Amino acid sequence: IDTLYKDSKQPMNVRIRSLLDQMTLKEKIGQMAQHDHLQATPEIMRDYSVGSLLSGSGFGPPKGDIRATANDWVDMVNDYQKGSLSSRLGIPMLYAIDSVHGHNNLYKATIFPHNVGLGATRDPELVKKIGAATAIETRATGIPFAFSPCIAVCRDPRWGRCYESYSEDHKIVEQMTDIILGLQGEIPPHSRKGVPFIGGKDKVVACAKHFVGDGGTIQGIDENNTVIGWNELLNIHMPGYYHSIIKGVATVMISYSSWNGEKMHANQDLVTRYLKNTLNFRGFVISDYQGVDRMTYPWSSNYENSLLRAINAGIDMVMAPPNHTEFLNIMTSHVKNKLIPMSRIDDAVKRILRVKFSMGLFENPLADYSLVDQVGTQRHRDLAREAVRKSLVLLKNGKDAKKPLLPLPKKTSKILVAGSHANNLGLQCGGWTITWQGLNNNNLTSGTTILSAISTTVDPDTEIIYSRNPSAESLKANNYSYAIVVVGEPPYAEGAGDNLNLTIPEPGLSTMINVCKNIKCIVVLISGRPLVVEPYLPLMDALVAAWLPGSEGQGVADVLFGDYGFTGKLPRTWFKRVDQLPMNVGDEHYDPLFPFGFGLTT
Ligand SMILES: OC[C@@H]1[C@@H](O)[C@H](O)[C@@H](O)c2nc(CNc3ccccc3)cn21
Numbered sequence: 001i002d003t004l005y006k007d008s009k010q011p012m013n014v015r016i017r018s019l020l021d022q023m024t025l026k027e028k029i030g031q032m033a034q035h036d037h038l039q040a041t042p043e044i045m046r047d048y049s050v051g052s053l054l055s056g057s058g059f060g061p062p063k064g065d066i067r068a069t070a071n072d073w074v075d076m077v078n079d080y081q082k083g084s085l086s087s088r089l090g091i092p093m094l095y096a097i098d099s100v101h102g103h104n105n106l107y108k109a110t111i112f113p114h115n116v117g118l119g120a121t122r123d124p125e126l127v128k129k130i131g132a133a134t135a136i137e138t139r140a141t142g143i144p145f146a147f148s149p150c151i152a153v154c155r156d157p158r159w160g161r162c163y164e165s166y167s168e169d170h171k172i173v174e175q176m177t178d179i180i181l182g183l184q185g186e187i188p189p190h191s192r193k194g195v196p197f198i199g200g201k202d203k204v205v206a207c208a209k210h211f212v213g214d215g216g217t218i219q220g221i222d223e224n225n226t227v228i229g230w231n232e233l234l235n236i237h238m239p240g241y242y243h244s245i246i247k248g249v250a251t252v253m254i255s256y257s258s259w260n261g262e263k264m265h266a267n268q269d270l271v272t273r274y275l276k277n278t279l280n281f282r283g284f285v286i287s288d289y290q291g292v293d294r295m296t297y298p299w300s301s302n303y304e305n306s307l308l309r310a311i312n313a314g315i316d317m318v319m320a321p322p323n324h325t326e327f328l329n330i331m332t333s334h335v336k337n338k339l340i341p342m343s344r345i346d347d348a349v350k351r352i353l354r355v356k357f358s359m360g361l362f363e364n365p366l367a368d369y370s371l372v373d374q375v376g377t378q379r380h381r382d383l384a385r386e387a388v389r390k391s392l393v394l395l396k397n398g399k400d401a402k403k404p405l406l407p408l409p410k411k412t413s414k415i416l417v418a419g420s421h422a423n424n425l426g427l428q429c430g431g432w433t434i435t436w437q438g439l440n441n442n443n444l445t446s447g448t449t450i451l452s453a454i455s456t457t458v459d460p461d462t463e464i465i466y467s468r469n470p471s472a473e474s475l476k477a478n479n480y481s482y483a484i485v486v487v488g489e490p491p492y493a494e495g496a497g498d499n500l501n502l503t504i505p506e507p508g509l510s511t512m513i514n515v516c517k518n519i520k521c522i523v524v525l526i527s528g529r530p531l532v533v534e535p536y537l538p539l540m541d542a543l544v545a546a547w548l549p550g551s552e553g554q555g556v557a558d559v560l561f562g563d564y565g566f567t568g569k570l571p572r573t574w575f576k577r578v579d580q581l582p583m584n585v586g587d588e589h590y591d592p593l594f595p596f597g598f599g600l601t602t
Pocket residue numbers: 055056057058098147209288289436494
């Protein structure tokens with residue numbers, strides 16, 4: 001074996017050439033697979049030269065242990081890596097996970113606000129710091145590759161993934177691609193722009209997703225069809241990719257959705273001609289999970305043909321192919337039958353190797369425990385708390401504008417805290433937290449609920465009464481100074497969150513109505529998107545959009561009680577009725593309840 005490729009002093013292209021020239025077809029195809037770790041073993045990694053593994057959300061080591069420690073993760077990742085290193089050429093594998101608002105799979109990790117809340121901060125510098133903290137907590141578990149950021153431009157809040165989108169306005173999404181500089185590291189001055197850059201052992205490979213137009217599907221139906229012209233695709237959904245590439249993003253994930261009826265996973269014009277040859281993307285393109293299977297309906301029918309079309313479209317790595325032997329056999333036969341040219345295989349493998357060489361994976365393939373004490377540190381939690389503060393949008397402050405209600409007095413006789421979301425960490429974190437769909441419970445990880453934040457913020461003499469759903473009698477019996485009512489959406493991810501009515505779910509709605517009918521009420525809405533509030537607005541004394549704040553609920557109390565002012569601005573239009581949708585800033589017919597950019601200050 002010519003070991004020139006192992007010499008880190010050699011130029012990148014020499015290392016790639018030296019390795020590629022001695023790889024068998026089987027080894028090249030192996031590099032193009034990213035298996036779910038549940039389907040792999042160290043032996044398979046060794047014998048098939050598998051390029052990458054992933055943990056689907058909620059499947060921690062060993063197999064589904066959602067309270068696994070960082071050490072457990074490091075051990076698991078290293079076991080697979082040792083398998084890869086014992087292969088003929090010893091090409092290290094890349095382990096990937098969805099760290100999309102902190103290392104959200106990891107028990108006791110810092111959970112940051114979901115992207116819609118970050119869009120409300122209008123603070124790219126803050127978001128870059130969040131990227132850096134997320135990279136550290138992800139690397140603490142030995143994982144060097146995060147499927148983040150989602151740079152979707154959500155144009156219809158009925159989409160179950162709208163909270164993963166920073167904004168309906170592509171200009172905010174472009175600004176927030178600064179998170180890549182936090183995740184992967186700042187590009188050193190005089191370094192080339194627009195090539196994959198990952199700077200250090202506390203940085204991760206990032207992934208701009210989902211290419212392209214994922215946020216533009218009809219009625220926000222997940223994985224469905226985006227029916228718009230080329231100019232709208234180019235002006236609204238594409239700029240985030242240009243900005244991500246300039247900032248050195250190393251990977252791009254393809255969207256399940258279609259553009260004008262053509263599956264993105266089969267779209268050679270957009271993936272190869274545009275992303276690779278026009279935007280000059282030099283990293284690697286990865287499919288979504290079983291994205292190849294989902295090119296047909298029923299899923300996986302005619303997988304051989306789907307795989308052929310996906311690879312020829314320009315996909316370099318396939319996430320969760322059926323299994324390692326089937327993937328190898330189908331790919332090998334396509335190459336032998338000249339249906340996939342060898343030049344396509346070589347392009348894919350070169351891109352994958354370029355990312356692995358540029359991040360130093362050959363030099364440092366194994367993880368250590370050196371960062372495990374960085375998980376959920378106070379420093380990271382303080383950063384998350386700052387992000388929560390800046391993400392809150394004050395939509396109403398008093399029934400009489402001349403008598404603002406907020407900031408609330410810390411010293412008062414008795415406060416009621418009510419609502420399903422007041423004391424539930426799972427609900428305030430939302431989807432993609434510990435499990436894929438999130439959890440409706442309070443002990444899924446560590447953090448501060450909004451109730452406990454309020455309790456520690458008010459004056460010690462102020463009495464706090466907590467009741468999820470107080471009776472009308474109890475409301476009348478107690479002379480509360482005011483009530484804080486925290487209600488909103490259940491956790492959801494992807495298609496499970498698609499919703500055509502966008503009403504405040506029960507029992508939150510009736511709780512809010514009962515409380516607000518009887519006493520002065522400040523409504524705090526925990527949701528991934530705007531919901532129907534217009535009919536109830538006259539009832540409310542104040543209304544705060546808190547989005548999905550994550551583990552640091554203290555940030556909510558910080559602003560409610562005036563330790564910090566409200567500064568957040570709507571990153572999305574707040575509609576009056578769902579029959580107005582889609583309705584985005586700049587539209588000809590624009591009749592919102594609260595316009596894009598709205599936000600009262602205190
Ligand atoms: O979790 C991997 C990817 C994720 O990065 C994409 O943004 C998202 O579109 C996506 N959807 C699935 C659906 N399947 C799934 C399987 C196991 C756990 C969670 C989701 C996986 N993934």
